[in-house]
Amino acid sequence: MQEVTAQASRVPELKPVSYKSSSELKKRLWRNKYLYVMLIPGVLFFVLFKYLPMYGLIISFQDYKPYQGITGSEWVGMEHFKRLFTEPDFLNILGNTLILFGMNIVFYFPVPIILALMLNELRGTFFKRFFQTLVYLPHFMSWVIVVSITYVMVTMDGGIINELLIYFGFEPINFLLNPGWFRPMYIIQIIWREAGWGTIIYLASIAAIDPGLYEAARMDGAGRLRQIWHITLPAIRSVIITLLILKIGSVLDLGFEHVYLMLNSMNREVAEIIDTYVYTAGLRQGQFSYSTAIGFFKSVIGLIMVMSVNKLSKKMGEEGVY
Amino acid sequence: MVEDRSIGGRIFAAVNFTLLALIALVTVLPFIHVVAGSFTTSAEIAASKFVLIPKVWSFEAYKFIFSTDTIFKAMGVSIGVTLIGTLFSMFITALMAYGLSRRDLDGRNVVNFLVVFTMLFHGGMIPTFLVVKELGLIDSYAALILPSAISAFNMIILKNFFQNIPEGLEESAKIDGCNDFGILFRIVLPLSMPAIATISLFYAVTYWNTYMSAILYLDDSAKWPIQVLLRQIVVLASGMDHSSTLDAAVPPPDQAIKMAVIVVATLPILMVYPFLQKHFAKGAMLGSMKG
Numbered sequence: 001m002q003e004v005t006a007q008a009s010r011v012p013e014l015k016p017v018s019y020k021s022s023s024e025l026k027k028r029l030w031r032n033k034y035l036y037v038m039l040i041p042g043v044l045f046f047v048l049f050k051y052l053p054m055y056g057l058i059i060s061f062q063d064y065k066p067y068q069g070i071t072g073s074e075w076v077g078m079e080h081f082k083r084l085f086t087e088p089d090f091l092n093i094l095g096n097t098l099i100l101f102g103m104n105i106v107f108y109f110p111v112p113i114i115l116a117l118m119l120n121e122l123r124g125t126f127f128k129r130f131f132q133t134l135v136y137l138p139h140f141m142s143w144v145i146v147v148s149i150t151y152v153m154v155t156m157d158g159g160i161i162n163e164l165l166i167y168f169g170f171e172p173i174n175f176l177l178n179p180g181w182f183r184p185m186y187i188i189q190i191i192w193r194e195a196g197w198g199t200i201i202y203l204a205s206i207a208a209i210d211p212g213l214y215e216a217a218r219m220d221g222a223g224r225l226r227q228i229w230h231i232t233l234p235a236i237r238s239v240i241i242t243l244l245i246l247k248i249g250s251v252l253d254l255g256f257e258h259v260y261l262m263l264n265s266m267n268r269e270v271a272e273i274i275d276t277y278v279y280t281a282g283l284r285q286g287q288f289s290y291s292t293a294i295g296f297f298k299s300v301i302g303l304i305m306v307m308s309v310n311k312l313s314k315k316m317g318e319e320g321v322y
Numbered sequence: 323m324v325e326d327r328s329i330g331g332r333i334f335a336a337v338n339f340t341l342l343a344l345i346a347l348v349t350v351l352p353f354i355h356v357v358a359g360s361f362t363t364s365a366e367i368a369a370s371k372f373v374l375i376p377k378v379w380s381f382e383a384y385k386f387i388f389s390t391d392t393i394f395k396a397m398g399v400s401i402g403v404t405l406i407g408t409l410f411s412m413f414i415t416a417l418m419a420y421g422l423s424r425r426d427l428d429g430r431n432v433v434n435f436l437v438v439f440t441m442l443f444h445g446g447m448i449p450t451f452l453v454v455k456e457l458g459l460i461d462s463y464a465a466l467i468l469p470s471a472i473s474a475f476n477m478i479i480l481k482n483f484f485q486n487i488p489e490g491l492e493e494s495a496k497i498d499g500c501n502d503f504g505i506l507f508r509i510v511l512p513l514s515m516p517a518i519a520t521i522s523l524f525y526a527v528t529y530w531n532t533y534m535s536a537i538l539y540l541d542d543s544a545k546w547p548i549q550v551l552l553r554q555i556v557v558l559a560s561g562m563d564h565s566s567t568l569d570a571a572v573p574p575p576d577q578a579i580k581m582a583v584i585v586v587a588t589l590p591i592l593m594v595y596p597f598l599q600k601h602f603a604k605g606a607m608l609g610s611m612k613g
Contacts, residue, residue: 029428034502035421039433042418042472046440049469052453053445059452066452115345121338133599134346140591142531144549148556148584149352152359158368158577160355196349224334249442256447257534261557275447282448283538295446303443 060293080293089277090294097273100259101251103187109247111191112198113240117228119199120206135196146193147261150185151176177266186262186271205239206232241318249306252298274298353588356581360384364576383582393586395544396551399463400530401590403547407467407529412522415477420506422477423484441474447538454539465539466532466547473528476521483517484510523598530590552587556580 029036060080062073084090115135122128138146154161154175162172175181213231222230256275263271272280274294282291354374359367360383362376387393422430422437444450450469459465487510495505511518533549540546546554559575575583 025428028426032424032427032502035424035427038417038421038502038506041414042421042477043433045414045468045472046437048457049450049453049471050440050444051436053449054443056445056449056452059449118338118342121335122342123335127339127342131342131346133596135349136599137595138349140527140595141588142533142549144531144533144553144557145584145588148552148580148587149356151556152356152577152580152584153352155577192349192352223328223330261553278447279538283451288448288452292446292448295448299443299446306442 057292057296059289060296062289064289064292066288076289080290081297083290084293084297092269093272093274093277096270097252097254100183100186100254100273103183104190104254105244105247107187108190108194109244111195113202113236115195116199116202116206117232119203120232121224121228132196132199135199137196138193139197141193143193143255143257143261146189147258150189154185176264179267179270182262182267182271186259189258189262201239201243202236205236209235238318241313245306245309245313248309249302251305252301356584359578360581360585362578364578367577367581380578383578386579387582387586392551393548393583396546396548397586399545400532400547400549403463403466403532404526404529404590407471408522408526410467411471411473411476411525411529412518415472415480415521415525416506416511416518418472419477419480420484420502420510423481425485437474437477451538460539461542461545462539463545466535467529469535469539470528473524476524480514480517480521483514487513519598523594526594527591548587552583555583 056070059070059073061075061077062070063076064070064073119128119131122131153159154173156162156172156174161175165172173181175185209232213235214227217227217231252274254273254275256279259271259273260276260279263276275298278291278295278298281287281294351374358374358376361380362378363380363382366376366378366380421427422434424430454460454465454469457468459468491509491513492505495509500508531549532547533553536547536550540550555575559580
């Protein structure tokens with residue numbers, strides 16, 4: 001893509017025609033009129049559903065009343081943002097969000113890498129395809145389905161997990177109502193649903209490695225593990241870093257659906273995160289301005305995180321995302 | 323790669339294969355368990371007489387869930403939203419992607435930037451909700467489609483794909499008197515079938531799995547898609563949340579019924595998955611290499 005844009009910017013230099021003259025520009029615009037027509041629905045979509053909500057963020061500086069609208073509501077300045085940091089509720093959900101994010105990085109992030117390395121070491125395309133097909137599948141199931149399957153498996157009411165616990169002589173556990181089990185279940189569900197799918201990009205970059213490197217390593221007597229350590233891993237290093245940057249950028253963005261579905265009155269203390277809180281405070285309790293301020297805070301942190309981690313990785317000599 | 327025939331190499335391969343087989347098994351077991359459970363009786367499940375293959379086969383659960391029209395209706399909503407939504411999304415995504423793929427288009431970089439920016443920053447749930455409300459979309463099926471009609475990620479994948487089609491083809495079509503619409507629909511789209519198939523699948527899965535837009539924008543339970551109904555039946559009815567809106571006097575549906583509803587809600591994906599699996603792996607790679 002970068003190459004392509006470089007070419008495009010070279011084009012005017014090659015043609016001695018002056019593109020500065022406005023009639024020339026008009027001609028070009030007219031010649032491409034159908035292309036502009038094609039852009040209309042898409043641009044309309046982005047304006048309506050992406051940029052208009054960004055404009056709507058100003059209600060976080062207001063005391064927004066639905067009947068008065070943005071133009072009629074009273075301005076309150078930073079009041080809602082000040083409230084964020086004094087409200088014990090908010091500090092708790094921020095903590096919950098960060099803990100789940102940390103668990104994501106520590107327990108989930110390495111899994112697709114390891115899985116991709118294992119798949120790559122598999123000889124014989126049939127089994128490779130077969131295993132890939134199986135491990136990709138959960139990615140296509142909605143969180144509702146994943147959580148529902150979890151519910152029927154761990155329920156006290158004859159769920160298979162508890163039946164097995166009883167069979168092996170343990171006490172049954174009420175996984176769903178016990179707050180201590182929320183985080184482990186959360187991370188297991190993520191690994192189950194996403195780990196396989198996450199291998200795709202690693203497998204693609206492994207496939208691009210020069211086979212000569214492995215041959216040379218074998219000549220030097222390197223076994224399979226040493227080849228992974230000295231060739232495969234260094235070769236996919238930049239992909240790993242890029243994905244880590246993207247992940248860190250989404251630090252407060254854990255996904256509303258998954259947590260919302262797992263949330264209940266017993267585990268609220270550990271399970272409530274920013275997204276679910278925005279939903280409850282905003283739409284259920286009608287605190288539009290306050291919850292918009294929370295969402296705003298979240299988006300800004302996300303943007304700052306992506307940009308700074310990207311900058312950092314460039315300084316360290318890596319490619320970065322953009 | 324050459325087969326490693328040393329003892330160490332063989333042990334490595336055997337251990338690796340076994341581990342992968344276990345992982346694959348763990349991935350599919352929960353689902354097999356649920357499918358099997360949906361075909362037996364609740365007594366059988368309660369007595370934990372089965373894990374993977376039921377001893378007593380029964381279609382009671384399916385008979386029960388299809389005895390009312392609730393499931394049928396929700397399936398209908400989901401199928402309708404998936405078909406119309408996918409077509410609509412594909413159409414406007416392809417139009418935009420093609421427009422932006424043409425290098426001689428003035429202003430394409432600005433539009434490109436504005437699209438990428440939405441991936442980094444967004445207004446969030448409440449402002450988006452307010453826009454949808456102002457547009458009068460609350461409680462309409464359009465609310466399940468319009469607010470998520472284009473995925474910026476999908477659009478960029480498609481745009482990159484279009485950019486790789488040789489420009490000469492487009493120029494010769496132009497000389498033959500084709501306008502840009504003609505070029506897109508007669509030349510570029512037929513050449514892009516793998517990418518179109520992949521992205522259609524992504525959109526279709528997203529629409530089939532629609533849950534969040536439904537709970538945000540649909541108050542009328544008669545319009546619920548299957549995912550919301552599934553949550554009502556399995557998650558809420560498990561009595562986990564005492565603040566749930568379900569009437570406490572209604573006994574929760576038994577295990578076999580819950581499992582049957584899960585199967586029904588997953589079935590369409592399981593049916594198309596094997597056919598499209600090859601395409602999307604390729605397509606996803608295509609998009610992820612330089613996004």
